[in-house]
Amino acid sequence: MKKYLLVVILTFLIYYPLVIFGQDTDSQKKVFLPNIQFEERVYDFGIAGQQEKITHNYKFKNVGKGELVIKSVRAPCGCIATLVTSKRVPPGVTGVIKVTFETRKYKGKLTKSIFVYSNDPDEPKIELKISGVVKTDFALKPEFLHFGDVEKGETVTKTLKLIQVGQEQLTLNRVEAAREYFSTSISSFKDERHKGFKIDVSLKPSAPVGRLMEVITLHTNLKRHPRIDVPVWGNILGRIRVKPQMLSLGLIKKGSYSPKKIEVKATDQFDFKIVKVESNVPFLSTKVSEVKKSKRFEITLKVDKKAPAGRLRGQISIYTDDPDQALIKVPVYGLITN
Secondary structure (H helix, E strand, O other): OHHHHHHHHHHHHHHHHHHHHHHHHHHHHHHOOOOEEEOOOEEEEEEEEOOOEEEEEEEEEEOOOOOEEEEEEEOOOOOEEEEOOOOEEOOOOEEEEEEEEEOOOOOEEEEEEEEEEEOOOOOOEEEEEEEEEEEOOEEEEOOOEEEEEEEOOOOEEEEEEEEEOOOOOOOEEEEEOOOOOEEEEEEEEEOOOOEEEEEEEEEOOOOOOEEEEEEEEEEEOOOOOOEEEEEEEEEEEOOEEEEOOOEEEEEEEOOOOOOEEEEEEEOOOOOOOEEEEEEOOOOEEEEEEEEOOOOEEEEEEEEOOOOOOEEEEEEEEEEEOOHHHOEEEEEEEEEEEO
16 A cells, blocks of 8 residues: 555656646746737828828837747738838837838729738737828818807808819819808918818808808819819707707507697797797697796697598798797608508
8 A cells, every 4th residue: 555655656746847847838938929019000191192102100019028020011902011120029129110102093082901920829910001082183171061050149160171182283263152151261281291272161140040051162273173162061040949940740640649849949038929830731730828937938739630641741930020030940740640
């Protein structure tokens, strides 16, 4: 029995250190591995013209504890990709891959890929991207103006940039805009990559209340683009607010209907009156009631029980004594089912 125990103990003493040593070696292998990390993997060059050369440096760092080896950099996109720094990157050291892309005769939005191969076990192949828009003669930034909701009396200014991206010298002759809504000013600009004109478009305080859907026209010297139209949207708010601005009656079972309400109120201590309310929706009646001491009105809408099955569509016209909002229109729609 003692001899058997001695054999077991000797076997344990011989093989146990080997097992531990093997585990330690595997752990060390996992600890001392490279880890490549890029500052960015996608570069957007924005807007460029044809026959332009675009260059960008993709910076990376070895954040692991083992030596990083860049095996190769490939650019099947037609770009030129070069590893500027050493292909062997010790832990904590940074590197740079320089990419040059020529726009040539490209047109429109494009994305090109560059592939980096390394000894990083988690990401042996990394895809870098370069993207943007190639224009032929000019670029407009933004391509439309949206003023959003604006209180009547406010002055809000938005800026357009007309950018020269072609070989033809760009000249902005004049800006055509609705005088009752806008005032404009023009100045030239030049930065590291672009030059052109900056147009400041200001919404006048006297602009009438209601939805704004206009077009500003830029007159240029470009043969193919003598006129450039810029859509403009917005909503000028008056002192009277209507809720909802569009009313859905929903699905209505023929012969039964729960009344719906439209709320009309002032935003401040402004006193106003509803002169009358009209509906052009068949079988839809309206009733106006004033909520005392709240400067608020409620318009109750009711569908006639005799209304036939089918769609309801039209508008409620609210007439007030406010000269800025003498007429307020609320679209109405619904469906009567059997």
